[in-house]
Amino acid sequence: MSTLAMSAHDAAGLRARHPQVFHRPLRQRLMAPLAALVTFAYLVFCFFFFDVPAVINNAQWDRASIYLADWYSWEATPRFRFKDDGVDLEWTRSLLGDKPNPDWIEKTGPQSYVSRFDGPDNSIEISPDSVVAIVGGTRYAIPVMAEGAALPAGAPASMSLKGGRVTVDYGFAGSAEVRNTQVYVRHRFFGWPNFFFDPRSSFFGMDAGQVWQAVTVGERFNPDMPNIKLMALDFLYNAEWQHLDVYDKLLQTIVMAFVGTLFAALLAFPLSFIAARNISANRAGNWFMKRAFDLLRSVDMLIWALFFVRGFGPGPIPGIAAIFFTDTGTLGKTNTEALENVDDRQREGVKSVGASPAVVHRYGVVPQVMPVFLSQALYFWESNTRSATIIGAVGAGGIGLKLIEAMRTNQDWENVAYMVLLILIVVFIFDNISSAIRSRLIGSGGH
Amino acid sequence: MSSTTLPRRDAPLSNELRAVHEHYRGLLRTRRLYTVLGGLGLLVALGASLWFADSSNAGEFFDRLPYFFDFFIHFQPDEPMEIVRALFDLPSPFADGSFKYDYEVGRVYLSGDLYLPEYFYQMLVTINIAVISTLIGLVFAFALSFFAASNVTGSRAVRFAARRFFEVLRAFPEIVIAGMLVAILSIGPIGAIVAVSVHTIGALGKLFYEVVENADTRPDEGLRSLGANWLERVRYGFVPQVLPNFVSYALLRMEINVRASTIIGAVGGGGIGEVFRLSIGRDHAAKTYAIILLLFVTIIGIDWISGALRKRLVGQSAFQFGG
Numbered sequence: 001m002s003t004l005a006m007s008a009h010d011a012a013g014l015r016a017r018h019p020q021v022f023h024r025p026l027r028q029r030l031m032a033p034l035a036a037l038v039t040f041a042y043l044v045f046c047f048f049f050f051d052v053p054a055v056i057n058n059a060q061w062d063r064a065s066i067y068l069a070d071w072y073s074w075e076a077t078p079r080f081r082f083k084d085d086g087v088d089l090e091w092t093r094s095l096l097g098d099k100p101n102p103d104w105i106e107k108t109g110p111q112s113y114v115s116r117f118d119g120p121d122n123s124i125e126i127s128p129d130s131v132v133a134i135v136g137g138t139r140y141a142i143p144v145m146a147e148g149a150a151l152p153a154g155a156p157a158s159m160s161l162k163g164g165r166v167t168v169d170y171g172f173a174g175s176a177e178v179r180n181t182q183v184y185v186r187h188r189f190f191g192w193p194n195f196f197f198d199p200r201s202s203f204f205g206m207d208a209g210q211v212w213q214a215v216t217v218g219e220r221f222n223p224d225m226p227n228i229k230l231m232a233l234d235f236l237y238n239a240e241w242q243h244l245d246v247y248d249k250l251l252q253t254i255v256m257a258f259v260g261t262l263f264a265a266l267l268a269f270p271l272s273f274i275a276a277r278n279i280s281a282n283r284a285g286n287w288f289m290k291r292a293f294d295l296l297r298s299v300d301m302l303i304w305a306l307f308f309v310r311g312f313g314p315g316p317i318p319g320i321a322a323i324f325f326t327d328t329g330t331l332g333k334t335n336t337e338a339l340e341n342v343d344d345r346q347r348e349g350v351k352s353v354g355a356s357p358a359v360v361h362r363y364g365v366v367p368q369v370m371p372v373f374l375s376q377a378l379y380f381w382e383s384n385t386r387s388a389t390i391i392g393a394v395g396a397g398g399i400g401l402k403l404i405e406a407m408r409t410n411q412d413w414e415n416v417a418y419m420v421l422l423i424l425i426v427v428f429i430f431d432n433i434s435s436a437i438r439s440r441l442i443g444s445g446g447h
Numbered sequence: 448m449s450s451t452t453l454p455r456r457d458a459p460l461s462n463e464l465r466a467v468h469e470h471y472r473g474l475l476r477t478r479r480l481y482t483v484l485g486g487l488g489l490l491v492a493l494g495a496s497l498w499f500a501d502s503s504n505a506g507e508f509f510d511r512l513p514y515f516f517d518f519f520i521h522f523q524p525d526e527p528m529e530i531v532r533a534l535f536d537l538p539s540p541f542a543d544g545s546f547k548y549d550y551e552v553g554r555v556y557l558s559g560d561l562y563l564p565e566y567f568y569q570m571l572v573t574i575n576i577a578v579i580s581t582l583i584g585l586v587f588a589f590a591l592s593f594f595a596a597s598n599v600t601g602s603r604a605v606r607f608a609a610r611r612f613f614e615v616l617r618a619f620p621e622i623v624i625a626g627m628l629v630a631i632l633s634i635g636p637i638g639a640i641v642a643v644s645v646h647t648i649g650a651l652g653k654l655f656y657e658v659v660e661n662a663d664t665r666p667d668e669g670l671r672s673l674g675a676n677w678l679e680r681v682r683y684g685f686v687p688q689v690l691p692n693f694v695s696y697a698l699l700r701m702e703i704n705v706r707a708s709t710i711i712g713a714v715g716g717g718g719i720g721e722v723f724r725l726s727i728g729r730d731h732a733a734k735t736y737a738i739i740l741l742l743f744v745t746i747i748g749i750d751w752i753s754g755a756l757r758k759r760l761v762g763q764s765a766f767q768f769g770g
Contacts, residue, residue: 050640248503298750307727310522391710416626
């Protein structure tokens with residue numbers, strides 16, 4: 001603000017005229033640094049309260065990168081076993097089907113193989129009498145003896161020895177582990193494996209054009225049903241991705257939020273008229289209703305959910321009930337506040353022409369509060385679509401339970417990614433629907 | 448209608464008035480049609496939803512309803528005092544060496560004979576998770592919200608990016624973040640803190656930038672006319688105006704976060720949520736009711752404190768909800 005030219009006289013005048021700006025009391029001036037100090041002290045306390053150093057030290061960071069990579073990539077894991085007379089290629093938990101023949105593994109002789117990681121410069125050659133790792137174009141012969149493998153001379157940093165096993169790290173493309181009995185290759189690929197069809201499907205390994213051809217003009221794979229039906233079934237019952245089950249659970253979550261919020265809104269509507277001081281004159285009724293709302297609200301959604309799960313068994317019903325109970329309290333409270341703030345002139349107008357109490361409420365009160373009620377209900381519908389996921393995780397069904405199950409295995413992170421993507425899409429759609437309706441309601445000024 | 452006699456209801460209308468009248472009737476018809484159609488649609492959706500929910504539940508609603516009350520009847524402590532003993536970790540006269548009555552085991556000794564009962568300690572963990580997540584969320588949302596507000600940031604692309612960022616953070620399922628971190632860090636509150644913080648950044652960010660967009664721009668115009676740079680404009684033109692609202696929203700968020708960290712605790716984040724899930728899962732009625740009592744009182748207390756603080760900060764407009 002150097003452009004501001006002001007004489008010393010002017011400045012003194014300003015100071016004199018606005019002492020509250022230039023000479024604030026000590027308490028006010030100390031407020032900001034004090035708040036910062038308290039916050040800092042609290043952070044230090046939390047640092048030790050939660051024992052952050054120990055947690056960081058004991059964390060398994062190597063797992064973190066593997067889990068994260070599993071979100072968007074997968075591994076093919078061939079094993080090259082040394083037998084008496086040669087090398088056997090074996091597949092464990094193959095995602096490539098029964099008899100995979102990928103182009104990155106080449107049989108170079110009767111008993112020798114080459115497994116390539118992105119190109120010939122990064123590959124490993126396996127034959128009964130030698131294992132040669134090629135890293136960045138340089139060849140390293142890894143000695144394999146009966147007691148284990150050893151590091152070659154001048155081994156690069158990407159090779160490491162642990163317990164008689166030499167691991168060659170090829171970065172994202174994967175790794176090869178050389179043991180005295182076998183070479184275990186992990187080759188990582190970008191994408192989700194077998195997303196459409198699992199290896200048991202007749203459509204496995206086809207590209208889009210081939211599938212189209214099979215569906216339109218191809219011969220039936222299964223004489224009992226047309227190919228298009230087979231395709232749909234193979235997709236929905238894909239063993240690795242369980243598309244049908246995921247959609248079913250997602251629908252359960254949506255239903256939980258929808259039904260729970262709708263019931264809560266329907267029940268909170270009449271109850272809030274009882275609770276509002278200016279609508280019903282019964283003081284005891286007002287007080288009782290308000291405390292009931294507080295009780296429903298303050299017993300947490302989690303508690304309701306766990307209770308109802310014990311009562312009704314796992315599934316969406318406990319989820320609906322938990323959302324219904326909590327939100328009857330919350331919506332009841334907000335509705336009551338809206339009712340207590342209504343403009344009395346409209347009621348008086350309706351009353352003055354001799355209308356009955358019911359009619360007074362219908363035409364004097366409801367038109368004023370309806371947009372607020374509806375917009376609150378929509379808001380909670382939207383936010384419950386999110387919280388229904390978490391409620392599901394404690395047993396109330398839906399996608400939450402499925403997410404927790406997928407995460408417990410620590411291997412299906414790609415399925416977790418898929419479900420997260422679906423949840424994000426659903427939440428975005430519902431957010432937009434709800435905010436579109438809400439802006440129309442508020443925009444129209446309440447009928 | 449200046450005359451004292453009102454026109455009769457069926458009195459003939461002038462052509463212009465009739466046109467207005469017809470138009471009004473038409474509008475009314477359309478509105479009624481929409482209301483009826485909307486109501487029908489809602490009913491159909493509700494019916495389908497209920498059928499779907501009932502058929503995909505492990506036990507069907509009406510079959511299970513009697514058992515539900517059974518559960519409530521059987522789920523009772525041996526005597527009411529047991530709840531107090533469970534709450535304060537006092538020895539139980541029913542003790543038989545099982546987990547059900549091992550109230551003293553959870554004591555957290557501070558010094559000598561002075562101890563903190565287990566559930567109070569766990570509640571403290573949960574509250575701390577909520578407070579620290581709110582702090583983290585507040586800091587990041589504060590810094591980022593100005594980039595999402597149209598009256599502060601001119602670039603459409605920056606605004607778009609900031610808003611979508613908040614949206615993704617808000618919608619990203621918390622249990623996934625918590626679950627991922629539990630897998631890496633093993634069970635503990637750090638996962639819960641990160642999960643709740645991420646959500647808080649998204650939720651507060653949205654509320655904050657809306658506050659900034661509603662701020663009075665005259666201080667900003669004054670500063671701009673003096674040649675203030677972007678940072679100075681934000682610091683002196685906006686922050687003093689929006690700070691009370693920001694703090695009020697953060698307090699509101701803290702109330703929500705206490706609940707959120709309880710739930711996250713139940714799925715592996717530690718704290719009171721976890722002990723609650725264990726005790727209800729093992730049918731330990733006294734412990735369960737003790738925790739419910741503690742949670743109930745804590746949540747009401749926190750709501751009350753934060754409500755009072757917010758009222759002081761922003762007056763009567765304090766009561767609003769944040770997702």
